[in-house]
Structures are given as structure tokens and as C-alpha cells.
Amino acid sequence: MSKQSIPTWLKRNNGFSGPYEKIVEAALHHAQNGEHPHIAFEGTTLEMVTAIYIEHTKKAGALDGLYLTWRHVADKMAASLKLQPKDVLLIPGFGLGALYDAARRIQPEMCIVSVECQNWLVQIAEAVGIKLIKGDFLGGVSLPLPINKVLCNPPMGRLWGYNKVEADFLASIARHTVPGDLVAILLPGEPGYWWEKLPNAHKPLRDLYRIEDEELVPNPAAPKSITCTRYLLERR
Ligand SMILES: C[S@@+](CC[C@H](N)C(=O)[O-])C[C@H]1O[C@@H](n2cnc3c(N)ncnc32)[C@H](O)[C@@H]1O
Numbered sequence: 001m002s003k004q005s006i007p008t009w010l011k012r013n014n015g016f017s018g019p020y021e022k023i024v025e026a027a028l029h030h031a032q033n034g035e036h037p038h039i040a041f042e043g044t045t046l047e048m049v050t051a052i053y054i055e056h057t058k059k060a061g062a063l064d065g066l067y068l069t070w071r072h073v074a075d076k077m078a079a080s081l082k083l084q085p086k087d088v089l090l091i092p093g094f095g096l097g098a099l100y101d102a103a104r105r106i107q108p109e110m111c112i113v114s115v116e117c118q119n120w121l122v123q124i125a126e127a128v129g130i131k132l133i134k135g136d137f138l139g140g141v142s143l144p145l146p147i148n149k150v151l152c153n154p155p156m157g158r159l160w161g162y163n164k165v166e167a168d169f170l171a172s173i174a175r176h177t178v179p180g181d182l183v184a185i186l187l188p189g190e191p192g193y194w195w196e197k198l199p200n201a202h203k204p205l206r207d208l209y210r211i212e213d214e215e216l217v218p219n220p221a222a223p224k225s226i227t228c229t230r231y232l233l234e235r236r
Contacts, residue, residue, distance in 0.1 A: 190229060
């Protein structure tokens with residue numbers, strides 16, 4: 001059988017209803033053989049899976065809060081951290097690895113601790129040899145070593161019973177960091193908006209971080225209604 005374009009392969013293989021298993025299977029095939037027997041694609045396994053996922057979302061929307069970080073945004077966020085070889089970087093919410101790849105482009109050997117709660121995303125990361133902590137970052141996950149920098153595009157808004165889930169991510173990041181640590185994070189709203197509009201329950205967060213830099217970033221992968229700002233925060 002000749003190779004097919006991603007849209008054709010996706011249409012023939014799962015329609016747009018239950019793609020998780022097929023996407024994981026495609027990742028395994030590609031990772032094992034350096035190519036997929038039926039998909040015409042030049043690039044890494046994570047890039048192929050990302051292209052499949054983007055095609056899927058055009059018709060069916062995002063799966064369970066997985067809004068990808070666009071490469072130029074990921075690169076800017078990673079660059080803002082001025083990563084050094086001895087840094088230990090935490091990436092909560094690995095997704096399909098856009099932030100991981102951006103950090104690796106800057107520091108190929110640095111230690112990275114990633115956390116992801118969705119099984120199928122963990123399977124894809126493991127298929128390409130990336131070890132993750134599989135767990136709920138908001139549920140008291142324990143990290144294997146102290147980290148000093150954080151790179152994060154958290155889920156936003158209402159998800160899995162959380163009302164402002166990005167605020168819970170920031171609270172959890174604060175528990176894993178100490179004063180002086182740096183956090184590059186994408187948050188909804190224009191610069192400043194998110195901090196000014198924090199509901200009472202989350203106001204203590206303002207005392208935990210100092211804003212070093214903030215910039216409005218177009219991120220076409222985010223839900224249409226959400227404008228995003230990239231922040232560089234220092235843990236107080
Ligand atoms: C906005 S997406 C980030 C996508 C990623 N930067 C990328 O480009 O692929 C948020 C990610 O966080 C994960 N996530 C959401 N809640 C989580 C939790 N409580 N613990 C761990 N991961 C979580 C989602 O499964 C999703 O992969």
C-alpha cells in the first residue's frame with residue numbers, strides 16, 4: 001500500500017471519533033522504524049503525531065484540554081529562562097512535547113522532569129524514549145529531584161472539576177519551587193489582566209511570584225476566545 005497524506009490516513013483510520021489508540025499506534029510504528037509504513041511524513045515522531053493531532057482538531061476540536069503550544073511561542077518561553085546545562089527543568093503538562101523540544105533545542109543534555117496525566121500522551125512520550133512522571137500535577141505528585149526552572153503551558157479555565165485550573169497549576173508550581181527559581185508560563189488574557197482579575201481564592205498567588213517579563217503572544221492553538229500572555233516569573 002502506498003503512503004497517504006495525514007488527512008487521508010486519519011479519515012481512513014478512525015474518522016474523528018476515537019483517535020487516541022490510532023495516534024499512539026502511529027507513534028509506536030514511527031518511533032520503531034523511523035517512518036510510518038502508511039503515512040507520508042518527513043520529521044520526528046513527535047512532529048508527526050503533532051501534525052496528526054492538529055489535523056484531528058480541525059474537525060473535532062481539542063481532546064481533553066490538549067491545546068498545543070505553537071513552536072514560536074514555545075521557543076520564546078524556553079529562551080526567556082536562559083537555560084544552563086546544570087539546570088533541572090520541570091515541565092508540568094507534557095502534552096505532545098512542544099515545550100520539551102524547545103528546551104532540548106537550547107540545552108540538549110539538561111535534566112528535564114516532565115509530568116503528564118493523560119495515559120495516551122505518556123505512551124507517546126515513552127515510545128520516543130522520554131520518561132515522564134505519569135500523574136496528576138495538582139494531586140501532590142512527588143518529583144525525583146529538586147528543580148530550579150519551570151516551563152509550562154497549563155490547561156486553562158474549567159477542566160476536570162477545576163474552575164480556574166491555571167491558578168491551581170501556579171499554586172502547585174509554587175510548592176515545587178523556592179525563592180529565586182524562574183517560571184516561564186502562558187496564561188490567559190492580556191498582559192497584567194490575569195493577575196488583576198484573580199478571584200479571591202487565588203489572590204495569595206500574587207505574593208508568590210514577581211513578574212520579570214510579560215508579552216502578548218498570538219498562539220493559534222489556544223481556544224479561539226482566549227488571548228494569551230507569556231510571563232517570566234521569579235518565585236519570591
Ligand atoms: C495546554 S496543554 C499543553 C500542551 C503542550 N505544551 C504541547 O504543546 O503539547 C496542557 C497539558 O497539561 C496536561 N494536564 C492537564 N491537567 C494536568 C494535571 N492535573 N496533571 C498533569 N498534566 C495535566 C494535559 O493533559 C495537557 O497535555
